[in-house]
Amino acid sequence: xxxxxxxxxxxxxxxxxxxxxxxxxxxxxxxxxxxxxxxxxxxxxxxxxxxxxxxxxxxxxxxxxxxxxxxxxxxxxxxxxxxxxxxxxxxxxxxxxxxxxxxxxxxxxxxxxxxxx
Amino acid sequence: xxxxxxxxxxxxxxxxxxxxxxxxxxxxxxxxxxxxxxxxxxxxxxxxxxxxxxxxxxxxxxxxxxxxxxxxxxxxxxxxxxxxxxxxxxxxxxxxxxxxxxxxxxxxxxxxxx
Numbered sequence: 001x002x003x004x005x006x007x008x009x010x011x012x013x014x015x016x017x018x019x020x021x022x023x024x025x026x027x028x029x030x031x032x033x034x035x036x037x038x039x040x041x042x043x044x045x046x047x048x049x050x051x052x053x054x055x056x057x058x059x060x061x062x063x064x065x066x067x068x069x070x071x072x073x074x075x076x077x078x079x080x081x082x083x084x085x086x087x088x089x090x091x092x093x094x095x096x097x098x099x100x101x102x103x104x105x106x107x108x109x110x111x112x113x114x115x116x117x
Numbered sequence: 118x119x120x121x122x123x124x125x126x127x128x129x130x131x132x133x134x135x136x137x138x139x140x141x142x143x144x145x146x147x148x149x150x151x152x153x154x155x156x157x158x159x160x161x162x163x164x165x166x167x168x169x170x171x172x173x174x175x176x177x178x179x180x181x182x183x184x185x186x187x188x189x190x191x192x193x194x195x196x197x198x199x200x201x202x203x204x205x206x207x208x209x210x211x212x213x214x215x216x217x218x219x220x221x222x223x224x225x226x227x228x229x230x231x
Contacts, residue, residue, distance in 0.1 A: 046219055107161075
């Protein structure tokens, strides 16, 4: 059961334009959502996060939007730069049945972003 | 964020052997995690390793196949035992950040089993 899904395997964008990466989830117990960027031969790098009680979080060129009713989040990159070309993973952390959180992150399959000069 | 290193960065191993992967952090951390990324797949949590206690394994992963040590607050090892080609993956360790929901990852170990 894929609790976090990124349905677009790839996205191609022109430099300077907006990149929008999408993520859907099914588990209502997720309390935090995170986006990671991964270059080949490197580990994932944390980009930005959002709490489930928020609907927007912004950090420089990166903004994450959360639509809790639709169980959907998106990452906007504006303006896109060639150096943004990487695999982007959406991840989510769940509160366990006891009402506490522990560290497990559930990841989506990733979206390959290519930004053309 | 913590600086995390892993050794080896890559290895090619024969079927039936084992590989031990080391993860070193530049600061003391309570929780360390081991993930696997199979080719073309997402990252999947193998186990959570807390210092001074047994590792907690996720469904589908067992201690006999993936024994983990956590001797102190800056170091952990993951052993992948009795290797088969299906074990060919990238193995990553991560640590929880100061904000408990954040995790920071090492560079990964690329394992190829022949």
